[in-house]
Amino acid sequence: MYDSAQLRSMHQARFGVDPAIFVAPGRVNIIGEHTDYAEGFVMPAAIDFATLAAISPRTDGKVVIYSQNFDEQSEFDAAALPAERRDHWSDYPLGVMAILAGEGHKIPALSLTLWGDVPVASGLSSSAAIEVSTAIAVLSLIGAEYPMPVLARLCQRSENEFVGSSCGIMDQFISANAAEDHALLLDCRDLSFKLAPIPENVALVIANTMVKHAVTGGEYTSRRAQVEEAAAVIARHRPEVHFLRDANLDDLAKYGSEMSSLALKRARHVITENTRTVAAAEALINHDLKELGRLMAEAHVSYSKDFEASCEEADAMVELAQDLPGLIGARLTGGGFGGCTVNLVERQHAREFSAALGQRYAERTGITPQIHICHASGGAHPVQESIQAVR
Structure with a gap:
């Protein structure tokens, strides 16, 4: 389970400022594998494993990203962010920023701290949780907003076009659009969906x-x-x-x-x-x-x-x-x-x-x-x- 207070303290200690904090969950797919990129149907549910993103502005022209999980910090020039992946954990947040920049948004100098408990490489969408939490954090900082289905598509593009994974839309969509105590039947063609309640028992x-x-x-x-x-x-x-x-x-x-x-x-x-x-x-x-x-x-x-x-x-x-x-x-x-x-x-x-x-x-x-x-x-x-x- 995530601890936003701990992340806030961590960000404050590293960057000297109180951040805004956003959370995006991982997911488990109940049924519907390798159907999303065939414009088919999937039925995932978000889970109580998540990625937290803490964000605050900077004045020195840098984008600084710290991963608590890797205990590693990466710094970039906000005016010249990488245009290609580096096969590094920072590809995931950088990919989101690259897609947002391609949509006409200026990425400002910022500090971003990421922490998550979604197990990596286990099929629970740790990458989508990073992408979605980063996206809503950066959009909040620059004062922009997208409908969640559109935001999910932008995050999918970041993984396809920047990271280099040919994933479908499911992971990002459920992370952005999930409802508590429900699975979500998603039509990956038109992104229409139907909620299916999961019984209490x-x-x-x-x-x-x-x-x-x-x-x-x-x-x-x-x-x-x-x-x-x-x-x-x-x-x-x-x-x-x-x-x-x-x-x-x-x-x-x-x-x-x-x-x-x-x-x-x-x-x-x-x-x-x-x-x-x-x-x-x-x-x-x-x-x-x-x-x-x-x-x-x-x-x-x-x-x-x-x-x-x-x-x-x-x-x-x-x-x-x-x-x-x-x-x-x-x-x-x-x-x-x-x-x-x-x-x-x-x-x-x-x-x-x-x-x-x-x-x-x-x-x-x-x-x-x-x-x-x-x-x-x-x-x-x-x-x-x-x-x-x-x-």
Whole structure:
């Protein structure tokens, strides 16, 4: 859990000024993997892990960014901010500033302190939390404002165009637009969304396999290329198909022989995952938790076998949860290739479930996992807004 008072004191000690503080949450995706960049459907929820951004103005023409997590400070000329990534943690806040500058905003001299407890490279969107918290902090400092869906798109662009990750819109959108105690069914084509209440008796148990992944790596990029290959093949016969959102299983039966075997498998996952995600939202809205659990189980098999984005440890974590008390549904969440599983668990059994799952996983793999009992949090917002003049 974040501590804004501690961050305020840290910023004051380093920069000698009381900052404004903003928070943006990480997220867990309940269902809908690798569908966002196919203009499909996703159903994430924000979680009570977050990034805090403390910001204050400067008078020396510098942009100074301090990361408490890395215990490292970077300084730049505000009038000549880097235009390209440096493969450094500062790429994420700098990318946001670069996109805002491209939108016509002058980035002033500023001090920015970042602190977060979203586990890095675990599929819980630590990068999106940094981007969104930075964006709302900088916009507040310069007196500008965007609707949250637009802000989410700008943050996605920063990760695509500056950081170099081909992520879709989901992570930034849920961080900016989440509602407490709700999942959010997002249509990634037009950014319309529907809230689905999570019952009070349901806990989100997030189990970190401790196997790391990075979405800028080759596996994620190759999966996206295969999805796009499948869409291009179908589009030769059906020009109205620009993304797999517009395709169906009949298309794969007719035209699958014209695409690589891997593209066919990836497309089958994306097409069926879109259907599952819409059905899962309806199940949640209708309090049909048994159906929701069935859809989550089906989604994990598809993600593991057709999309091949799981790993031995993640498959083990899902398998070991199946007969534990209180389980509603379990699957690997996030970009894949490690990271976390999401487990919907009856709240009365959440602690017992977590302890048993951790013990089983450690015995199976020799790895001690991190397991967290979470609830769905609200989206990005200011914590304390007063910005005092610098010394």
